Amino acid sequence: MTEPLKLYSYWRSSAAYRVRIGLDLKGLPYETVPVHLVRDGGEQHAEAFRRTNPQELVPVLQHGERVLGQSLAILEYLDETWPQPSLLPADAVGRARVRALAQAVACDIHPLNNLRVLQYLENTLGQDADARMAWVRHWIGIGFAAIEAMLDTPAGGRFCHGDAPTLADCCLVPQVYNARRFKLDMAPYPNIERVEAACLELPAFDGARPENQPDAVE
């Protein structure tokens, strides 16, 4: 597997952040291709990028000639192609739990709060900054309350599932980063904060942080 890996990424995209963590956990070197989601109306909407990904979203992973979209699909691809260290537990029930936690972020929280939705709330529905902040905190709050309860089980360990990071941690840490950015009070979510702290001690999670990306802006 010496074919090069290229990640189309934006430093503050939480979906791209998930994939960066996965690549780093696997120890896979990759080239970052920055796609600026705001400048010039969003480079993800430009003709050149649309040919790469008709969804006009980051991240996109290019592995040799293969072009892959959707962060969770990319993470599963990484796990199948480079199985060690595994991002999923060995048993089917454990895998279902990890995927459910990952999807609790990727399906039920993040899609409601990304840039294009906030732009629609502002530009089409005329919602002011306070209303947009309340919207973001509402959906993260509901989602985090559920995840907090899901983490409060014997299956929990140092990380979301047991004592090694999984797909679920790849999704949760970027979502907590977003929650802090939107100044959500994290006090009701001690399990989430505990898992986040354990993750951020690992170099893979640290290297993937938005502020450590080549396209990060002060």
Next chain:
Amino acid sequence: MTEPLKLYSYWRSSAAYRVRIGLDLKGLPYETVPVHLVRDGGEQHAEAFRRTNPQELVPVLQHGERVLGQSLAILEYLDETWPQPSLLPADAVGRARVRALAQAVACDIHPLNNLRVLQYLENTLGQDADARMAWVRHWIGIGFAAIEAMLDTPAGGRFCHGDAPTLADCCLVPQVYNARRFKLDMAPYPNIERVEAACLELPAFDGARPENQPDAVE
């Protein structure tokens, strides 16, 4: 695997609809436990159901004592536990494409248009029926345009991916059902309509339709 399967479902929930298709494609009999998402403020928010799923969402699959949430995680569990017929292609790139198509629905379209979001738009943001319809059509339209382009490739076949139904079809068909319910003009999406028609010819897809559920209302 003689342990009974129980699906907590709502006839018109498109996430539950995905799992019903998967169960039917695998030929797995199951008991439907109806959870009415509207009556009495939503039975998914009742104490009894919250103990089953802290996310307060359907579907939930119970397999013996195991309780699983999130439709895509459930479908992967079904595929791992009863591998035939497979809901994923044999190659890693094909699996990544199928998962990306499934997530294009489950992460980028459906979360924006489900009941709780429409309720927030109405009750908290004071958006009228026209504005809510425009919102729904906007997000389905953007998502379908991307999927339409993704289906327009040599990897496409009779179904989303080749000539057997996959996870992607389990997600796409319920989303088209929703699109029609919200009166989206389907003319720009001939590939999607072609795939939908192929799916609906199969008894598994037909049996899983909302109107064929025990809790369906005229």
